[in-house]
Amino acid sequence: MTQPSSQPVPAPSSSEFFAAFDALTPEQVRAGGTMKWSERPDTAISAWVAEMDLGTAPAVTQALHRAVDGARFGYMPTSVWEDCRAAVIDFHRDSFGWEIPERDMSLLPDVLSALRAIISRHTRPGSPVIVPTPAYMPFLTIPGTLDREAIEVPALRGDGASAPAWSLDLEGIEAAMAAGAGLLILCNPWNPVGRVLTAAELDAVAALSAKYGVVVFTDEIHSPLVLPGSPRHICYASRPGADPALTFTATAASKGWNIPGLHCAQLIASGEARARFDADPLCSCLPGGASILGVIATTAAFSQGRGWNEAVREYLRRTLEGITGRLSAIDGVSVTMPESTYLAWVDFSGALADGRITGAPAGFLERKAGVSMNEGVTFGSDYAAFCRLNLATGRGIADEIADRITAALA
Numbered sequence: 001m002t003q004p005s006s007q008p009v010p011a012p013s014s015s016e017f018f019a020a021f022d023a024l025t026p027e028q029v030r031a032g033g034t035m036k037w038s039e040r041p042d043t044a045i046s047a048w049v050a051e052m053d054l055g056t057a058p059a060v061t062q063a064l065h066r067a068v069d070g071a072r073f074g075y076m077p078t079s080v081w082e083d084c085r086a087a088v089i090d091f092h093r094d095s096f097g098w099e100i101p102e103r104d105m106s107l108l109p110d111v112l113s114a115l116r117a118i119i120s121r122h123t124r125p126g127s128p129v130i131v132p133t134p135a136y137m138p139f140l141t142i143p144g145t146l147d148r149e150a151i152e153v154p155a156l157r158g159d160g161a162s163a164p165a166w167s168l169d170l171e172g173i174e175a176a177m178a179a180g181a182g183l184l185i186l187c188n189p190w191n192p193v194g195r196v197l198t199a200a201e202l203d204a205v206a207a208l209s210a211k212y213g214v215v216v217f218t219d220e221i222h223s224p225l226v227l228p229g230s231p232r233h234i235c236y237a238s239r240p241g242a243d244p245a246l247t248f249t250a251t252a253a254s255k256g257w258n259i260p261g262l263h264c265a266q267l268i269a270s271g272e273a274r275a276r277f278d279a280d281p282l283c284s285c286l287p288g289g290a291s292i293l294g295v296i297a298t299t300a301a302f303s304q305g306r307g308w309n310e311a312v313r314e315y316l317r318r319t320l321e322g323i324t325g326r327l328s329a330i331d332g333v334s335v336t337m338p339e340s341t342y343l344a345w346v347d348f349s350g351a352l353a354d355g356r357i358t359g360a361p362a363g364f365l366e367r368k369a370g371v372s373m374n375e376g377v378t379f380g381s382d383y384a385a386f387c388r389l390n391l392a393t394g395r396g397i398a399d400e401i402a403d404r405i406t407a408a409l410a
């Protein structure tokens, strides 16, 4: 056994955490050598790829230290995998009220390898893939690598009060299904807009999936990052209308505890979908790609690292509220407060229209403001005026981001 899954590791108090995060400087985090900070100009504040500057839970580092000290670098013992499965099941029950049967869960090296395997082995050859946009970039590029067309279905826009600022275009999704699509990628919570989808939206998707026999790949990797005060995450597969034969859920601790480099994700499928997945040699070999250190870290995160995750979500909420407020106050810029994730989806249309920004906004703002974000057009062809801003950093750095963008657009 790796460690008992019932004992939380006490996290430092929120005030200790928050003071340490507040004090972070760009020089300090750049010295950490992460991908986020090592692949953009040294003069820029890095706010692009979805990594956090806030480290990980003490429970995770302690479990990894024990594993390294014990040279746990061999193949995966069954007990290590079983502990992880128990931790994932407990977390989903406690957090989202979803009781996952043990037999329905398997390991993966990462979420995207499951998406590739399911598109290629569980949908009609050549059938298009529906991607509600704006979408996490690989959702738009992976189908093409598998000889499939990615059909972009742009989100509906609302005022953020009487209707969500971003919501699924169910009619557009239905039209794509009726035209022969084989799979829908559902991203819930939704990167980059930060929405937590409602039961009504999930039920409508389930009804369409059943009507047209279309597989739903539901990516719930951001579910451990729902911000305090936001609606509770609802697992798509837990909805009564979701047909088990057409449903694959992928999730991981990698975003909520900042450990994507450790390579451990989970696939949940039941009934006929599980049987087909297990019977397919390409799919059934995926668990062997999960790393033992990733599995140990995932167990620690979901079982003993919840206190840290809770404190971090509160820190993120405060930072996001502050910075989205400051950015929205800039003429020609708008952004809505996300319900989950640490990502802000910023609309620079007004600043483009009046010429304060020329060309692609992320490139412009990297040069003129010294802030590196993701270019909106990589999330869908309708979003050339947007940037995705990663705010999982210290408040001082986040304020510097807002200062720099404000000054560049003055």
Ligand SMILES: Cc1ncc(COP(=O)(O)O)c(C=O)c1O
Pocket: 050, 109, 110, 111, 112, 113, 136, 187, 191, 219, 221, 222, 252, 254, 260, 265
């Ligand atoms: C929605 C979403 N899915 C998947 C991933 C990548 O997951 P993995 O590294 O497990 O493939 C990310 C990473 O940012 C993401 O935001």
